[in-house]
Amino acid sequence: MRKIGFASSKSKTLEIMPKSYQVEGLCERRRMFFAMFNDFLPPSMQIPLKDRTLFRKDIRTILHERIMGGFVLKVPRIERAQRVVCIYAAETPLLMQYFKQCTTPRERYLARDWEFEREFSVLTGYAHPAAEVVALMFDGREVALMCDLDTLFAQTVYRRIPRQKNTKVSFDAPYIHVDEEGRRTRLYPRWRQVDPKNIAQRKPHLEAAFEQLEKEPIDALYLVYPKSERFTRHITVQKSPSLEVKMIPYSFTFANRKEKSCQK
Numbered sequence: 001m002r003k004i005g006f007a008s009s010k011s012k013t014l015e016i017m018p019k020s021y022q023v024e025g026l027c028e029r030r031r032m033f034f035a036m037f038n039d040f041l042p043p044s045m046q047i048p049l050k051d052r053t054l055f056r057k058d059i060r061t062i063l064h065e066r067i068m069g070g071f072v073l074k075v076p077r078i079e080r081a082q083r084v085v086c087i088y089a090a091e092t093p094l095l096m097q098y099f100k101q102c103t104t105p106r107e108r109y110l111a112r113d114w115e116f117e118r119e120f121s122v123l124t125g126y127a128h129p130a131a132e133v134v135a136l137m138f139d140g141r142e143v144a145l146m147c148d149l150d151t152l153f154a155q156t157v158y159r160r161i162p163r164q165k166n167t168k169v170s171f172d173a174p175y176i177h178v179d180e181e182g183r184r185t186r187l188y189p190r191w192r193q194v195d196p197k198n199i200a201q202r203k204p205h206l207e208a209a210f211e212q213l214e215k216e217p218i219d220a221l222y223l224v225y226p227k228s229e230r231f232t233r234h235i236t237v238q239k240s241p242s243l244e245v246k247m248i249p250y251s252f253t254f255a256n257r258k259e260k261s262c263q264k
Contacts, residue, residue, distance in 0.1 A: 002191060004016050004017060004033065005146040006060050007144045007146070008143050013060045015058055015059060018033060018226075020032065020226045020228075021227035021232070022251075027052065027055040027056060030059055031049060036153065042129035044129045047063075059145070066133060067134060068107075068130075070133075071130065088126075088128050093120070094138075094140075095131060097111075097138075101143050117140075122139060122140045153189050153190070153226070154174060158176045161176070167179070174190075175188055176189070184220075185219065185221070188205075188224065191226055194231040196230060205223055209221045209245040222245075223247045225250065226250055226252075227250055232249055235247040
């Protein structure tokens with residue numbers, strides 16, 4: 001199970017970013033990461049992919065700035081009516097604990113009166129969007145984010161399938177099903193490398209796919225893998241004239257543009 005994301009070591013951030021066909025630059029790989037990870041963020045906290053300059057920063061910094069953007073940290077002006085401020089009882093301890101782990105002066109100032117709890121437990125179901133993001137990258141003691149690449153990949157493929165009239169697309173993890181006019185197609189995305197000259201490398205996947213076609217109510221099955229320099233075209237594998245599985249290369253074309261100002 002491959003993981004991607006970031007880990008923290010003292011004042012440094014170690015990023016583990018995915019690579020795909022023609023997506024090699026660091027900024028492009030960060031943008032590709034958020035194109036997949038955005039589905040796991042609250043709508044108001046999702047990262048704007050059009051702002052390419054944003055991805056010159058590491059993903060921890062991008063997420064942290066998004067968290068801090070969820071608060072209004074300004075001195076109130078008493079001559080003007082102020083907006084009602086909501087107090088989130090469950091979120092406050094989480095945020096203070098998180099701020100204690102930050103190295104920036106503003107966050108440490110906000111948590112100056114908070115005593116760090118060694119046995120702090122992160123809950124679920126936080127109401128504030130910023131707290132939801134913190135809960136994804138903070139376990140109560142350390143800041144890190146490691147995601148299952150297969151899960152992110154499958155979610156991305158599912159989200160980007162065109163929704164057409166009289167067609168139903170469902171995500172029945174780990175599979176994606178497309179139902180149209182009584183015909184069911186199964187897609188199985190996995191982040192694995194494919195060598196067209198060595199199909200035997202994916203033999204266990206193919207054997208399982210043929211078994212599913214024979215025993216389950218599905219009419220077609222596609223194994224979806226990331227596109228690579230060697231794997232650029234569909235590959236059809238037949239067990240018999242009436243039984244075949246297709247191996248599909250998936251391209252992240254949204255991250256193909258090169259950014260000269262980004263460090264590789």
